[in-house]
Every structure is written in C-alpha cells, then in structure tokens.
Amino acid sequence: MPRKVPEFGPIITLTSDFGMADAYVAQMKLALLRHAPSARLVDVTHAIAPQDVLGGSIQLERAIAAAEPGAFHLAVVDPGVGSNRRILVTVLSEQTIVCPDNGLITWAWRRLGPGKSFELAWRPTHSSTTFHGRDIMAPALGMLASGTKLTKLARPIADPLLLDVHLADPADRAGRVIHIDHFGNATSNIPAEMLDPDDAVRIGRRSVNRIRKTYADVPPGKPLALIGSAGLLEIAVRNGSAQRTLRLKIGDEVTLVR
C-alpha cells in the first residue's frame, strides 16, 4: 500500500531588495498566508541591491526556471512604489508572477518567454503608499495561489516594460557579464548553445582559456570558463573569486575566440 502523502499547498517564491534586517519580508509572507494559508513559501533572495531591477530580474528568472508548472512568484524591487507604474501579472512557463511593471520580468521574459501580460486591477480598501508588496501584490498573489481566477483581478495588456538586456546575439560571438554571485563567479548572457567545443574565452584583455566542464578541471586559484548551472557561460576561479582575482564587474565584455 502506498504511503499516504499529506495534502500540500501551492509553492510561492519571494524575491526582493528588502534585506534581512527588517520585518518587511515577514509582513509580505503573513499577507500571502492570509490569502493562501497552505502555501509553501520559498525565499529566493532578499539581498538584491536596493532598487537594482536588473539584479532582481536575474534571480527571479532562476526561481521560475527551477520551479514547476503551477508555481507562483512574488518579486518586489519597486523604486516607483506609489507612483503610477503598473503592477504586472505575468503567466509564463505555466507559472504566475506578480511584480511591478518596471522591468523586473525582463530576464524571465528573455529566457523563458514570451509570456502573457496582465495589469493588476485589484486594489485593497486600504493601502500604504510605500509598501505595495505587502498591501497589494502579496494579497493579490495569495488570492491567485488559492484559486481566484486571474480575470477577476487583472486585465490583459500588451507587452510589459522590458529592460534593454538580451541574450547574446550568436552573430556577435560576444556578450557581457550580467551577474556576479556570492562566490565571485561571473555569469554572462552567452547561452551554452552558442558555444563551440574549441572556443576560448576572453574577458577584457585577458584570455581565460578553453571552456572546462567543472571547477576541479583547473588547479586551485586558477581562472576558468565553464557552463554554469543556469546554462550560461560563466567565468570562475577555482576555490577563489573571479570577481576579485580578475576584477570583474557587471557589464564587462566577454568574447569568444577560436
């Protein structure tokens, strides 16, 4: 007889620039749980640099790519809170994302989209002017996650606001650093599919060398290029930080050479 599996609720991930020192994230979670009491909450990160919409966009895409159809995502990096920027509901990869319409959906749209875009029309009776994540977005997503129909809360719109950030163009044989992680590994916008087995990688004036399979393929302290866990070309230093050793920063050019 199969083991009886308990019931379980929808998955909701959270991404923000709220940090971990204040109650803001908890306030959003309590609003989510009020409307979706059985939700399984998963923090993506709250360490996005304040107002860094691109950085938030990249982490949000990672969460969507790692989740399954039916998952929900709340992403709040919202410097325009209280202004007339729209609140976006996006359906993409059979998942539902609520975030400000300020470009936060960009990287998910580029890699996993296009999706379907809606403007959140629902508003609560009372709302602060400074924390729509707690007062509008979390309740709305909670309602969607517990079964409220999207058409009851939102209306279709044309494409969302997207940042001018793209996957590298295969014709260019070059791209840029779009993210640097906790280990100092630099991720580019060059997808695995663009690479030939014989490619070497140059970053700025520095040749990093052939593309390896994993960190352990070079001696400790040495730089390498490899396909990272997001399926993008990554520059790393084994047991070290490529960011520090190679002085990398977001926007640096990455070139493929034969």
Add this chain to the structure above:
Amino acid sequence: MPRKVPEFGPIITLTSDFGMADAYVAQMKLALLRHAPSARLVDVTHAIAPQDVLGGSIQLERAIAAAEPGAFHLAVVDPGVGSNRRILVTVLSEQTIVCPDNGLITWAWRRLGPGKSFELAWRPTHSSTTFHGRDIMAPALGMLASGTKLTKLARPIADPLLLDVHLADPADRAGRVIHIDHFGNATSNIPAEMLDPDDAVRIGRRSVNRIRKTYADVPPGKPLALIGSAGLLEIAVRNGSAQRTLRLKIGDEVTLVR
C-alpha cells in the same frame, strides 16, 4: 465545487539577534516543530544587533501588527539568559508572544497594548544555562501553539518590564528616530494621527520639507518625509539612503513645524 483547501497549522514568527551564520535559529525551529509539528514558521529577522533589545522590540511589534488573531511569536534578544530575569508570555491583539522580560515587549505594548502579562513557570527537565530560546521559550511556545492552555504553563503577573520609549506626545510636536531600516529610511515615534497636512519636518537643523505621499513625489536623491508603512513619520531619500545622506542615527530629534 470549491477547491479543497489543505489543513494548516498555527503561524509562529521568530525574531532574534542570533544572526544567520549559526545553527541557533534552526535549533529553535526544530524545538518549535517538535511541539507544534504543523506550525507555519515565519522569520521576522535574526539580524537584530547583538543585545539590542529596543531594536528587537520594534521588529517584534511589526510582526504582531502584520499577523492576525491566533498567531504566535517567539522573540529572543536575551543578554540576561541564565540570570533571574523572568520569561514573559504576553497576550496582546489576541496573539501570544513569548520573550524574555527585559523590555523586548515594549514597542508592541506601546502601540498595540496594553496586553495581559504572564510569567512562564514551565521549565524542562534539562536546560542549558545559555540558550533558553531553544531549551525553554521555543518548547513552551510550541506547546501553546499546539493547544496547551496558558494557565498550565504560566501565571499572571503585573505589567512587564518596559523600556523608556514611547510614542511621541502630541503636545510636544516632536519625536525621535527609533529605527533605521535596510534602505536607510529613518522611522520616528511620531504616528500619522499627530500630523497636520501643512506640517513640515525638521531633523536636527535640517528642514526636510512638507510631508509627501510616497518616494516618487520628489526627484531621485532628494530627501522627503512621509508616513511609512508602519503608520509612523519616516525620513527617506528617494532611491538613496537618508541615513547616509542626512547622517541620521537612532535618537535624533524630529520636529514638526508649520
């Protein structure tokens, strides 16, 4: 037919000065889950500065204000652990809070109270002398959250120890910075109800100007005063840090002027 909603357990929030680098928070969570296995745990913050009881007090109030009747809260900033300081159980806003009786309940008491105070009488068979959060408070709160009657574990006492921190007195037309958040926004102890539409705000010698609705009401980089998401007067810099730009610190005087 309505969608079947799974069962779900009590909400328990956690606030501490334990940081995120050690297993201390996990040890408290495992103790909570032992006694309240279906609890839905929500971290408020564990980044309270070590032994900063006032800072913990402010975050705890935020958690209580954001939760609903029936919620439970564990707050541990406990420099007196192992001494004869009492352990407090407070019932306030129809919610139950367990924390040391060292002032940690202060801000919730000022804004949402008064509550009813109890001294935790229950003790485990074995306890460390240095981690009552794990050994006494978490098990006790877990028992309460899973239905044990309060009177079985605690006895009524007169008011708890409260810090000398108060909501601003309307007669004073002035208050103080009581918290600075992750974005560098400074929250005062001046509640929205104390403000007139024509008030301007002065902090130290600097006039911040009229009270705005939201950050986007001033140009990027400019300071503003507004009602923050906690219903208190807040000093901010749009897309920047008021703490850095205006050199604010906790205790700075905030004055209302016409």
Add this chain to the structure above:
Amino acid sequence: MPRKVPEFGPIITLTSDFGMADAYVAQMKLALLRHAPSARLVDVTHAIAPQDVLGGSIQLERAIAAAEPGAFHLAVVDPGVGSNRRILVTVLSEQTIVCPDNGLITWAWRRLGPGKSFELAWRPTHSSTTFHGRDIMAPALGMLASGTKLTKLARPIADPLLLDVHLADPADRAGRVIHIDHFGNATSNIPAEMLDPDDAVRIGRRSVNRIRKTYADVPPGKPLALIGSAGLLEIAVRNGSAQRTLRLKIGDEVTLVR
C-alpha cells in the same frame, strides 16, 4: 475532544556555503519539494565561508543534534563538485544525511557517530557539472524523505572521508577553538564531561578564570569560560565579543589548569 492535528511531512534541514544573495538555496528547496512535497524545510545556515568544509561540518552536527529520529539533512559545501569525489549518504542518530564525501560529515561522526555510510549511486538523466546540490543531492534526499528505500539509491561503503579534527583527548587537558559564532563566542572541542569543577581555563597566555554557569555571572565586558549550548567549553565576553576582545581565532589552544 482532542484538537485535530493536521498531517505533516518530514523535516529536512539545509546547510551550505551558498550565501543568501543568489537563488541557489531556493533551487535546492524547489528540487526537494518536487520529490518530498510535504517536507518541512529548516535552514541551518548558508553563511558557511566558501569552501569551509570544517565550518559546515560543525553546523551540520548542531542540526543533527537538535533534530529527532526520522529527520533528514542536506549539507552542501562542495569545492570538488564535478570531480570524482563521492556523494555520501549517512545514517546516524536514526537520521539521514546527504552531503559530499569531503569531510563535511566529520563533526557529526565524531560527536554522534559512528554512523552507517553509503555512496549515492543514483544519478539523474541530466545534471549540471557545477551544482550537484540542486541536480543530484536534493532530488536524492527528497526521494529518501518521501519514502524511497536507501538501498534503491545507494550502496554501503566503508567509513567516509573524515577531517583530522577530534574531540579533545582527556589525557591532554587541552583542546582547540573549533568555531566562533555570530556573537564572537569561541567554542572549543573540549566536552563538558572533561571538566572538573575546579578547573580554570587558559587561552594562549591569558587566564580566563574559573568556569561559570552563564554570561550574567561576570560583569559586562568581562571574559568568561562556560559550557555552551552545544555541551562544549566556550570562551565568551559578557555582552561583548570574545573574538574581538581576546583576539581569538580558530585553532587557538585552550588549556585546563588547576
């Protein structure tokens, strides 16, 4: 009538050096929840210093010691990812741990073991070469937590790779600092059982004095030695940081004197 307790799933704790700024932890959690959808996830810490296997080992032991039979643990500090290092499944204290076979199990093995060791044989159809935590370890642990038999996924092996770190030898009357926590408290490898009531403690050339019961036994700012919450001799400074005040570091010798 007793209150109806909802069903609940297995406890799974997570320990890593992934930090909180990236989606890596969320990606592991989503993989765990895919295979063990009712799991109750508890973060131990993700702030292990990058590639610090000993530091991760100590936090993992704390999680196991605090959990109950039937709990599951995922620990990923994995500088050798993608190399031929094995993936370990350990059964210890009636709990199941999945981690790389690089010494991460050491401290749990020393304090709570020996356990039974297995090599994970299961591999997914597709895996990255850089993130086995997400692609191999989390799915495998999720399967075990939802009832898959260990023998279906892993084969018995002799003892795992263990670091040269041990509990202090009673004959030596001395040990070493093995961990410094968020408060600056230094934990040694000297267990409570090794201490006599009359022992005084010396660290480097500095005599810390008699062993106390708790922090409040000395004036604020003063150093003390006591049995910490892990049952090990700890050096602390009341309301301060022993690490800063006494300039302690991992590896420092701690001596018992009469």
